[in-house]
Amino acid sequence: MSRLPPLELTKLPTGIIGFDQIANGGIPKGRSTLISGTAGSGKTVLALQFLLSGVRQFEENGVFVTFEEAPIDLMQNVRSFGWDLEGLLADKRIAVVDATPEPGEETITTGPYDLSALLARIENAIRTVNAKRVILDAIGALFPQLTDPNIIRRELHRIAAGLRQLGVTTLITMERTDEEGGVGRWGVEEFVADNVILLRNRLEQEKRRRTVEILKFRGATHHKGEYPFTIDGEDGVTIIPLSAIELKQRSSQIRVSSGVPELDKMCGGGMYRDSIILTSGATGTGKTLMVSQYIKAAIAAGERALLFGAEESREQLTRNAASWGVDFEQAEKDGLLRIVCRYPEVMGLEDHLIQMKRDILDFKPARVAIDSMSAFERVSTPKSFREFVIALTSTIKHLEITGMLTNTTSMLAGGESITETHISTITDTIILLRYVELHGEMRRGLTVLKMRGTYHDKDIREYTIDSTGPHIHGPFRGVHGILSGTPTYTFDSERSRLNNMFASAPDDPHAGA
Amino acid sequence: MSHFKLRLYITGRTSQSQRAIDNLRRICEGEFPGLYEVEVIDVLEHPALAEREKILATPTLVKRLPEPVRKIIGDLSDRERVLIGLDLEHLDRGMHP
Numbered sequence: 001m002s003r004l005p006p007l008e009l010t011k012l013p014t015g016i017i018g019f020d021q022i023a024n025g026g027i028p029k030g031r032s033t034l035i036s037g038t039a040g041s042g043k044t045v046l047a048l049q050f051l052l053s054g055v056r057q058f059e060e061n062g063v064f065v066t067f068e069e070a071p072i073d074l075m076q077n078v079r080s081f082g083w084d085l086e087g088l089l090a091d092k093r094i095a096v097v098d099a100t101p102e103p104g105e106e107t108i109t110t111g112p113y114d115l116s117a118l119l120a121r122i123e124n125a126i127r128t129v130n131a132k133r134v135i136l137d138a139i140g141a142l143f144p145q146l147t148d149p150n151i152i153r154r155e156l157h158r159i160a161a162g163l164r165q166l167g168v169t170t171l172i173t174m175e176r177t178d179e180e181g182g183v184g185r186w187g188v189e190e191f192v193a194d195n196v197i198l199l200r201n202r203l204e205q206e207k208r209r210r211t212v213e214i215l216k217f218r219g220a221t222h223h224k225g226e227y228p229f230t231i232d233g234e235d236g237v238t239i240i241p242l243s244a245i246e247l248k249q250r251s252s253q254i255r256v257s258s259g260v261p262e263l264d265k266m267c268g269g270g271m272y273r274d275s276i277i278l279t280s281g282a283t284g285t286g287k288t289l290m291v292s293q294y295i296k297a298a299i300a301a302g303e304r305a306l307l308f309g310a311e312e313s314r315e316q317l318t319r320n321a322a323s324w325g326v327d328f329e330q331a332e333k334d335g336l337l338r339i340v341c342r343y344p345e346v347m348g349l350e351d352h353l354i355q356m357k358r359d360i361l362d363f364k365p366a367r368v369a370i371d372s373m374s375a376f377e378r379v380s381t382p383k384s385f386r387e388f389v390i391a392l393t394s395t396i397k398h399l400e401i402t403g404m405l406t407n408t409t410s411m412l413a414g415g416e417s418i419t420e421t422h423i424s425t426i427t428d429t430i431i432l433l434r435y436v437e438l439h440g441e442m443r444r445g446l447t448v449l450k451m452r453g454t455y456h457d458k459d460i461r462e463y464t465i466d467s468t469g470p471h472i473h474g475p476f477r478g479v480h481g482i483l484s485g486t487p488t489y490t491f492d493s494e495r496s497r498l499n500n501m502f503a504s505a506p507d508d509p510h511a512g513a
Numbered sequence: 514m515s516h517f518k519l520r521l522y523i524t525g526r527t528s529q530s531q532r533a534i535d536n537l538r539r540i541c542e543g544e545f546p547g548l549y550e551v552e553v554i555d556v557l558e559h560p561a562l563a564e565r566e567k568i569l570a571t572p573t574l575v576k577r578l579p580e581p582v583r584k585i586i587g588d589l590s591d592r593e594r595v596l597i598g599l600d601l602e603h604l605d606r607g608m609h610p
Contacts, residue, residue: 099567099569100567102567107584108585108597109591109594110574110585110586110591110594110595110598111536111588111591112587113570113572113573113587114524114529114571115569115570116524116525116571117522117570117571117573120524120557120560120563121556121560124561146569146586
């Protein structure tokens with residue numbers, strides 16, 4: 001008995017960032033793929049980018065056929081992306097077929113007809129520039145232009161077949177009226193039903209969120225579900241291939257300092273170089289301080305650090321660091337530090353992600369810090385926040401650099417936030433900072449809740465902050481319930497409490513107080 | 514009566530193309546003999562011309578003169594609609610567009 005090997009269609013890489021990952025290599029080669037989406041969902045930009053990447057990255061020329069927007073308008077619209085379609089047109093790298101209706105023109109039908117003139121024009125354009133990629137943009141505009149939808153459907157089928165014979169790979173864009181429901185409004189999906197991509201542009205918490213979903217690729221595999229994407233002036237369409245991100249980062253055994261020697265000791269000798277550290281605590285517990293120590297350690301080692309501020313301005317961050325003896329200004333001058341401050345509210349999370357990735361790839365830091373991660377939670381839905389965290393941490397890990405994220409908990413003592421539950425499974429090390437109410441005083445406690453791949457100190461230790469930074473002291477002995485926010489004492493007597501405190505922490509300045 | 518300048522776009526020498534040519538000749542000879550000029554253009558041979566006039570469907574008859582320029586698509590078998598397209602509908606007594 002012989003078995004046929006599984007036959008997978010050849011894919012054509014689109015060259016669109018992230019798309020080829022979710023499409024398992026690209027769109028089916030030599031076939032037509034329908035892109036359907038509501039107005040403004042980014043269909044045309046995606047299609048044009050497919051064409052442009054062909055020319056730029058793969059030496060493949062292209063043809064674009066436009067049914068709705070005049071070629072000149074289309075070319076001017078995408079100039080904001082730095083795409084010079086006019087230049088490519090002049091160099092015969094691309095050709096244009098203008099199938100837009102003449103303004104004010106009415107057509108009169110006097111009997112049977114077909115669209116073979118259009119097909120002949122497309123074929124001619126393909127031959128002229130030796131195109132391998134073709135886009136048919138806004139094909140739905142044909143319907144009001146010509147009268148008989150049945151003829152158009154039949155003819156589009158013929159055009160798709162004709163293009164297939166020429167061996168070109170085609171993207172067809174089509175408007176749909178609704179984010180859900182049918183693929184297209186004219187029943188066109190049937191003629192290219194083999195491959196369908198849906199673009200959505202939903203309003204979520206007063207922010208637009210774009211997603212792309214590959215509905216089907218006949219005879220070829222792809223990732224399922226929706227993936228967020230952004231459109232911006234630098235890269236055009238960028239797809240964020242979240243769950244398609246592979247967990248294939250190598251694990252480093254190299255340790256780096258957290259900037260706090262006692263903390264390094266608690267962690268068994270420092271943080272792993274390619275790990276993500278989450279520092280979580282209520283406001284004022286010293287998260288930003290931890291961040292500045294962490295950056296100080298990078299600067300001291302002559303390595304670069306990138307700090308993303310989401311709550312405080314550069315001046316505030318610099319001043320705070322100076323009060324703990326860390327000179328951000330000098331480090332920036334030396335090229336060892338870059339501070340990027342963007343309030344979460346200024347754009348969508350996907351855009352933040354793209355920008356941050358760009359900053360990281362551009363500055364090439366050895367350490368990244370985000371202060372605070374929870375600030376981004378304010379402006380998004382739990383789902384997109386989780387995606388944001390995954391995408392960002394995987395970028396950091398992929399580069400085998402260290403990342404520190406901070407999280408502000410809402411309760412002063414104890415408590416757990418959504419951010420914590422969201423981030424905790426992704427991070428390698430979690431440091432909790434907590435207020436401890438003890439004998440009528442607010443003290444600060446620190447514990448290493450988790451540290452992947454190594455032994456760590458499990459005590460809850462007291463720490464204090466002075467002008468030289470944080471100092472970690474002995475553990476809170478005889479107290480439990482600190483993490484839940486309601487500490488109780490288990491001392492037999494006041495005397496044993498005092499004995500214990502003096503005995504366990506001789507260097508503790510608070511011990512005698 | 515003004516002079517008609519017409520252009521008929523076809524794709525290949527198909528039976529549909531031939532039918533359109535025959536229908537057009539019949540209408541011209543019947544309505545305005547000697548007062549017309551017809552160019553038959555095969556899109557397969559002259560795609561650039563079709564590009565310039567933005568022809569999508571064939572057969573398409575383009576009335577270039579008298580103005581306004583108008584495109585009439587189909588094989589021209591519906592005589593009345595062809596006459597409407599050529600602005601000659603008044604010749605058909607009692608016809609309304």
